[in-house]
Amino acid sequence: MPKTYYDPADLRKFGKITEWSEELGNKFFDYYSKVFEEGALTAREKSLIALAVAHTEQCPYCIDAYTKDGLQRGVTKEEMMEAIHVGAAIKSGATLVHGVQMMNKVNKLDG
């Protein structure tokens, strides 16, 4: 067994999850590939959304995959970094907006 939890080479084995649950695995991959097809959003826009989410989820496999995917689609590094900031802003916003809950509680208990 490797001594780290994450091995970059494991990303290549992602498809193997179908081996232990074929129907569910196949349904997932069908859904996944359908989601990323050109639709109301371009595949390029979807790739940038995926990159931002990959960071908020802190998934190293997804970060590798969607950085490469972005490069393949001609996405620039400036666009990639802006997308990550969007994710970061939502993450920090989501933390801070709970501050209102804290304020409500303080006001109720000690107002």
Add this chain to the structure above:
Amino acid sequence: MPKLKTQSLHKQESELAVANKQLEILSNGIFKSGELPTFKDKISETGQFPLQAKKLEILQINVGYMCNQVCEHCHVDAGPDRKEIMTRETMQQILDVIKTTGAHTLDLTGGAPEMNPNFRWFVEEASKIGVKDFIVRSNLTIIRANKKHYDLPEFFKKHNIHVVSSMPHWTRGKTDKQRGEGVFDMSIKALQELNAVGYGMPGSDLKLDLVYNPSGAFLPGDQMAMEKDFKKALLEDFSIQFHSLFAITNLPIARFLDYLIASENYEDYMYSLVEAYNPTAVQNVMCTNTLSVSWDGYLFDCDFNQMLELPVNSKSKHISEYKTELLEGRNIVISQHCYGCTAGAGSSCQGSVA
């Protein structure tokens, strides 16, 4: 960050300048251990081995390896220090053959083909024969490199040349990283000059196509989507127009192989190529309808095999002994670099094939 090259691998006496060394790398490691299937095994799975040459449609002539640029990923290992230049005698032999082949496309490449001292003579003579599509692969900067080349747009126009030019990205940074400092600005100027004489304009018969190949260790994206992005950016930023974009995969040979190994991307890149293998692309690979002629007149299945010194599998090995009946139906010579032409939507000198 890899530093821009100023010398060819040949000049540096790099071991990767030797074709056999490249072929050895492509046959050993992950392919020898069976971790990845060889190209022969892969196409055998779908009953496509051996690949065989069909009727000749495209004659691609490499008029020399000399170039004014030293691009990071050049599969030719071209540069100012390369002295291999096609002679007028070989050109004459090619002209004699063109008249008899029935090929609809003549495709001049290099190096920078314009640097061959007999380039203009050859274009003038070849255009008299009247092939349907006469391509010159121009690196664009050559048009601005020296006063003697300033009139190239007019020269191309006079002979109704189809100009095909490399452009790795619509941004300066990515283009210069791959092709050299200042290449982007010179290329933009050259494209504007080609536009000015009518090249690339909507409805114009003066064809101007761009070639996109990725600036790093990744495959090209969808050709149509890339074309849309290129057109929008070049028009908005520089008022430049062109007809089509060809998305071409970098093949793991010569300087690109050197780059893949030095940046520790070789294995991942080969995995990407094998995983993206598309049997439909195999049906349309360019080697089945193309013949590549080297600067010294030898015949190859494609420009990549030429660089790997893998001659055609035929008794007709040189342009001076060209015989259609010996070349048609020949078995194509393959190795693992061929995965580059069968990945995803496929890749050829005319872009995607599937």
